[in-house]
Amino acid sequence: MRSPHAFRNGESPTLRDHTHFHSTVTAQKLRRFNSLILLLRLASFSFSLASAVFMLTNSRGSASPHWYDFDAFRFVFVANAIVALYSVFEMGTCVWEFSRETTLWPEAFQVWFDFGHDQVFSYLLLSAGSAAAALARTMRGGDTCTANKAFCLQSDVAIGLGFAAFLFLAFSSCFSGFRVACFLITGSRFHLYS
Amino acid sequence: MRSPHAFRNGESPTLRDHTHFHSTVTAQKLRRFNSLILLLRLASFSFSLASAVFMLTNSRGSASPHWYDFDAFRFVFVANAIVALYSVFEMGTCVWEFSRETTLWPEAFQVWFDFGHDQVFSYLLLSAGSAAAALARTMRGGDTCTANKAFCLQSDVAIGLGFAAFLFLAFSSCFSGFRVACFLITGSRFHLYS
Numbered sequence: 008m009r010s011p012h013a014f015r016n017g018e019s020p021t022l023r024d025h026t027h028f029h030s031t032v033t034a035q036k037l038r039r040f041n042s043l044i045l046l047l048r049l050a051s052f053s054f055s056l057a058s059a060v061f062m063l064t065n066s067r068g069s070a071s072p073h074w075y076d077f078d079a080f081r082f083v084f085v086a087n088a089i090v091a092l093y094s095v096f097e098m099g100t101c102v103w104e105f106s107r108e109t110t111l112w113p114e115a116f117q118v119w120f121d122f123g124h125d126q127v128f129s130y131l132l133l134s135a136g137s138a139a140a141a142l143a144r145t146m147r148g149g150d151t152c153t154a155n156k157a158f159c160l161q162s163d164v165a166i167g168l169g170f171a172a173f174l175f176l177a178f179s180s181c182f183s184g185f186r187v188a189c190f191l192i193t194g195s196r197f198h199l200y201s
Numbered sequence: 202m203r204s205p206h207a208f209r210n211g212e213s214p215t216l217r218d219h220t221h222f223h224s225t226v227t228a229q230k231l232r233r234f235n236s237l238i239l240l241l242r243l244a245s246f247s248f249s250l251a252s253a254v255f256m257l258t259n260s261r262g263s264a265s266p267h268w269y270d271f272d273a274f275r276f277v278f279v280a281n282a283i284v285a286l287y288s289v290f291e292m293g294t295c296v297w298e299f300s301r302e303t304t305l306w307p308e309a310f311q312v313w314f315d316f317g318h319d320q321v322f323s324y325l326l327l328s329a330g331s332a333a334a335a336l337a338r339t340m341r342g343g344d345t346c347t348a349n350k351a352f353c354l355q356s357d358v359a360i361g362l363g364f365a366a367f368l369f370l371a372f373s374s375c376f377s378g379f380r381v382a383c384f385l386i387t388g389s390r391f392h393l394y395s
Contacts, residue, residue, distance in 0.1 A: 189382065
């Protein structure tokens with residue numbers, strides 16, 4: 008049973024019952040919902056890119072330790088690089104949806120793709136950050152950090168940025184989860200309140 | 202706009218249009234949905250309890266290391282103990298809902314409570330497991346594990362059980378997330394397909 012307000016993929020407002028649907032209030036809500044998702048994507052892209060760059064540049068000559076010597080730090084770099092690339096792609100699909108009022112892929116595939124990847128990648132970021140934080144904590148009292156304060160400080164900053172990226176991606180997954188539920192219940196990824 | 206199939210909190214099927222609602226198919230779907238959630242709760246309870254017990258009993262005399270000497274292992278114990286208690290409470294609310302066909306707390310509060318805690322506690326379990334796995338990995342090559350194989354083996358088992366508990370809790374959060382979306386869209390925590 009589809010709610011009369013459902014805005015099906017591919018059916019632009021002009022095709023529908025003009026007066027009933029095309030109220031400025033609902034169009035505004037749609038745009039606000041999409042812009043919020045786009046903002047969250049932009050934030051998780053920025054933080055994950057910053058985290059990956061901070062970790063990548065955390066080497067100071069052959070005498071001092073390198074980030075790639077430690078598994079957990081490599082994990083942080085790889086996880087944040089993946090999320091940065093994923094966020095760029097997702098921002099693209101958001102802009103596509105804004106401009107064309109339809110999803111890049113078939114609607115069912117698109118909503119499940121977004122939600123599935125948001126959840127898995129936020130778990131990936133959290134896991135990487137926790138493992139690196141545990142390692143950084145054990146290193147803090149040891150010789151490595153006493154002799155190389157800058158190295159440890161920069162890895163802490165990279166880990167912190169990774170946790171920030173996780174937070175924004177976790178919020179994105181709530182919105183994309185809502186879109187999946189909307190799709191399962193109403194047949195459309197948006198549910199508009201009259 | 203509420204879907205005609207919405208099964209409001211407190212309105213038992215008998216109060217509604219008997220023939221339309223009380224089809225055996227929809228009642229079965231409701232029960233299946235609830236039993237699946239109850240099963241997931243039971244599984245996350247069993248694994249988190251087992252993980253906490255394995256970690257708690259991981260001390261062998263004064264000469265060998267104790268689990269509480271390590272931050273990440275303490276984190277695993279505390280996180281799994283919290284989730285075990287939470288899962289017991291949630292199983293109680295599930296049974297309550299089964300028997301009374303209404304939620305323990307007001308519906309809006311209950312669905313948000315379940316989803317919010319499922320999400321946060323699954324992140325907690327994942328974070329604890331990742332931190333402990335990183336520590337266990339660094340210990341594996343070191344003296345601690347060479348001299349105390351049993352200690353390291355038992356902590357690995359506890360960490361593995363904690364990850365299993367995380368998986369079941371993550372699935373629970375998908376279902377409780379669906380209930381929240383259902384509630385936001387249809388005004389009821391269940392959406393029944395005719």
